[in-house]
Amino acid sequence: MEVRTQAMSTTVDRTSRYLAYLIDEGYRPEMDDYGSILFKREGATFVILIENSDAEFFHLLFPNFWQVHTSEEHSRALLAANRTTMDLKAVKVFVRDDNRVCASIEASYPGPDDFAAVFPRNIRSLEIAARTFIHEMKDGVHPEP
Numbered sequence: 001m002e003v004r005t006q007a008m009s010t011t012v013d014r015t016s017r018y019l020a021y022l023i024d025e026g027y028r029p030e031m032d033d034y035g036s037i038l039f040k041r042e043g044a045t046f047v048i049l050i051e052n053s054d055a056e057f058f059h060l061l062f063p064n065f066w067q068v069h070t071s072e073e074h075s076r077a078l079l080a081a082n083r084t085t086m087d088l089k090a091v092k093v094f095v096r097d098d099n100r101v102c103a104s105i106e107a108s109y110p111g112p113d114d115f116a117a118v119f120p121r122n123i124r125s126l127e128i129a130a131r132t133f134i135h136e137m138k139d140g141v142h143p144e145p
Helices: 002-024 071-087 117-142
Strands: 037-043 045-048 057-067 089-097 100-108
Touching: 002 037, 002 117, 037 117, 057 117, 071 089, 071 100, 071 117, 089 117, 100 117
Parallel strands: none
Antiparallel strands: 037 045, 045 057, 057 100, 089 100
């Protein structure tokens, strides 16, 4: 029971730190029903997902920035996501089962405040990944016949 209580305390502490950081940076974060932190930047929604079982793990998500509508577009989206992930540092771009495209950065930081040093770069990296993916979808990626 003590380990579970300690893990919950750590999760609450990390969540509080993330919220305080976002507020200090001018964001207006909100918590969802799952304990994730949502915030907007230039009209786009970002999410910090809280991993209860790993206090060093940090997961920043740019959800649903593209919607796939056809099977042909799905094939192109998979190629564009793969190429974007391959070409950029630290970012994963993926097509979800519901055909929405997301980008994420997952990292481990030894201290509870270490995320803050790279947070601005992480946000920019996710924005660049979304723009790169969209460019690939509009201009570049076509599956082999």
